Amino acid sequence: MENKDLKELKVSAIKDGTVIDHIPAKNLFKVISILELTKIDTQITIGYNFESKKLGKKGIIKISEKFPDDRDLNKIAMIAPEAKINIIRDYAVVEKKTVAVPDYIEGIIRCMNPKCITNFEKVVTRFDVISKTDVNLKCCYCEKITDQDHFELI
Amino acid sequence: MKNKSLISIHDYSKEDYFKIIQVASEFEKNAGQASNLLAGKIVATLFFEPSTRTRLSFESAVQRLGGRIIGFSEASSTSVAKGESLKDTVKTVSQYSDLIVMRHPIEGSARWASEVADVPVVNAGDGANQHPTQCLLDLFTINQTQGTLENLTITLVGDLKYGRTVHSLLQAMSYFNPKFRFVSPKELKMPNEYKIFLDQNNIEWSEHEDLNLVLPESDIVYVTRVQKERFSDPIEYERVKNAYVLHKSMLEGTKSNMRILHPLPRVNEINVDVDPTEKAYYFQQALNGVYTRMAIISLILGLK
Numbered sequence: 403m404e405n406k407d408l409k410e411l412k413v414s415a416i417k418d419g420t421v422i423d424h425i426p427a428k429n430l431f432k433v434i435s436i437l438e439l440t441k442i443d444t445q446i447t448i449g450y451n452f453e454s455k456k457l458g459k460k461g462i463i464k465i466s467e468k469f470p471d472d473r474d475l476n477k478i479a480m481i482a483p484e485a486k487i488n489i490i491r492d493y494a495v496v497e498k499k500t501v502a503v504p505d506y507i508e509g510i511i512r513c514m515n516p517k518c519i520t521n522f523e524k525v526v527t528r529f530d531v532i533s534k535t536d537v538n539l540k541c542c543y544c545e546k547i548t549d550q551d552h553f554e555l556i
Numbered sequence: 557m558k559n560k561s562l563i564s565i566h567d568y569s570k571e572d573y574f575k576i577i578q579v580a581s582e583f584e585k586n587a588g589q590a591s592n593l594l595a596g597k598i599v600a601t602l603f604f605e606p607s608t609r610t611r612l613s614f615e616s617a618v619q620r621l622g623g624r625i626i627g628f629s630e631a632s633s634t635s636v637a638k639g640e641s642l643k644d645t646v647k648t649v650s651q652y653s654d655l656i657v658m659r660h661p662i663e664g665s666a667r668w669a670s671e672v673a674d675v676p677v678v679n680a681g682d683g684a685n686q687h688p689t690q691c692l693l694d695l696f697t698i699n700q701t702q703g704t705l706e707n708l709t710i711t712l713v714g715d716l717k718y719g720r721t722v723h724s725l726l727q728a729m730s731y732f733n734p735k736f737r738f739v740s741p742k743e744l745k746m747p748n749e750y751k752i753f754l755d756q757n758n759i760e761w762s763e764h765e766d767l768n769l770v771l772p773e774s775d776i777v778y779v780t781r782v783q784k785e786r787f788s789d790p791i792e793y794e795r796v797k798n799a800y801v802l803h804k805s806m807l808e809g810t811k812s813n814m815r816i817l818h819p820l821p822r823v824n825e826i827n828v829d830v831d832p833t834e835k836a837y838y839f840q841q842a843l844n845g846v847y848t849r850m851a852i853i854s855l856i857l858g859l860k
């Protein structure tokens with residue numbers, strides 16, 4: 403069997419929709435949560451713990467008939483900066499995208515400072531992104547840094 | 557600055573600092589004269605945790621400008637004690653007043669308050685985070701004693717790890733080509749992030765355990781309290797507690813322009829025998845707090 407066929411066996415192809423590949427396996431379920439995929443009624447295929455040269459173990463998500471907008475996709479850049487997005491129409495890739503860490507994010511992530519107002523009162527968290535390689539976020543309220551290793555999704 | 561809240565020292569530019577210094581100097585010159593600048597205005601002082609000194613300084617500033625004050629000095633007697641959210645308290649009080657001065661133990665509470673209030677908010681301390689009016693009065697005082705903010709050697713003494721005052725001062729002074737000397741117990745050293753910040757801005761700094769070594773070159777000696785509860789090992793506190801106390805005898809050989817500042821309250825880190833010397837400047841610094849707060853309030857309300 404050819405390599406190509408082997409790949410297709412692992413995760414079945416979709417006709418129209420979005421494929422999100424190169425998600426670090428440990429963050430796969432966080433991506434599902436950020437994109438609110440549990441609320442979607444179309445078919446979703448999820449692959450978990452696939453071998454990846456770059457990431458060790460990776461995850462892949464195929465969403466039928468849905469095309470999340472760039473704003474939503476960029477949210478996952480926080481926890482899956484290497485993610486590759488393929489837009490599929492009629493079984494063919496019509497567009498390739500990468501995610502980009504935005505300069506500023508609202509919501510999604512909790513401030514890691516236990517003394518921060520956002521952890522006491524109903525305040526939507528706001529962060530300035532001060533580093534995009536090792537993603538570091540500076541809380542607009544308490545001004546403390548939340549680093550990548552401490553990201554906790556809201 | 558008009559109609560803008562003052563939450564963090566980062567909200568203001570170098571030009572804003574100079575504007576505040578200029579207006580505060582005017583108030584200082586006219587100190588004896590009654591002012592009616594704030595006539596008809598109401599300032600709310602919401603102190604969710606007690607800080608008598610800061611509150612009185614703000615209230616003195618408002619009274620000297622002829623304004624009126626409403627507020628509370630601790631949270632236990634208020635609706636907060638009944639479980640009202642900070643958002644609702646601030647939103648409500650902003651209907652009653654033209655400006656809110658707020659102190660709150662939770663970090664980031666002041667920014668949040670400024671987002672929900674219908675009037676400008678001045679942060680009078682939000683936990684360990686920011687206390688910008690303290691920093692601005694420090695700048696005013698340094699400028700007043702030295703005639704400039706440029707090219708000064710500033711020695712920071714005491715708790716450099718948790719002291720938000722010294723962190724804000726360090727960042728604000730970074731515009732003016734200073735040299736920093738850090739003198740602290742090992743456990744209370746200046747955190748790395750600030751040293752990195754100084755390196756990135758090409759600002760010279762060095763760390764010392766012996767205060768005597770750096771006193772002769774200092775223009776400003778800024779002393780802060782070393783608190784026992786900051787030490788994981790109480791024996792370590794007992795060992796170092798007297799090493800960072802300034803005595804009159806240590807002032808010999810210091811520069812004639814050198815001045816000693818302290819955000820107060822002082823416990824014993826400056827011996828009282830320093831008080832009568834011309835280098836002791838911490839009580840004038842407290843007075844400057846009133847002038848600086850007068851300047852900030854009148855600028856925000858668009859009256860200057």
Ligand SMILES: [Zn+2]
Nearest residue numbers: 513518541544
């Ligand atoms: Zn925060």
